[in-house]
Amino acid sequence: KDKIMIGFTCKVCDERSQHVMSKLSYTKGVVLIQCPKCENRHLIADNLGWFRDTKVNVEDLMKENGEEVSRVV
Numbered sequence: 001k002d003k004i005m006i007g008f009t010c011k012v013c014d015e016r017s018q019h020v021m022s023k024l025s026y027t028k029g030v031v032l033i034q035c036p037k038c039e040n041r042h043l044i045a046d047n048l049g050w051f052r053d054t055k056v057n058v059e060d061l062m063k064e065n066g067e068e069v070s071r072v073v
Helices: 023-028 058-064
Strands: 003-009 016-022 030-034 041-046
Touching: 003 023, 016 023, 016 030, 023 030, 023 041, 041 058
Parallel strands: none
Antiparallel strands: 003 016, 030 041
């Protein structure tokens, strides 16, 4: 029952928030996180191909956009 914490800034409203999810859902499932301020939904992981033809997670999406990804262990 490993957990992962993610912190990010919503690009719609600039609200910074942190969220916890299971490692299993991040690596094997689909994760959408809703911004607590503007209620925009952010795709964090799609390992089932619901939104894309290939597996993708937030790290892949950020790299595609030339953004920096930081991991803290």
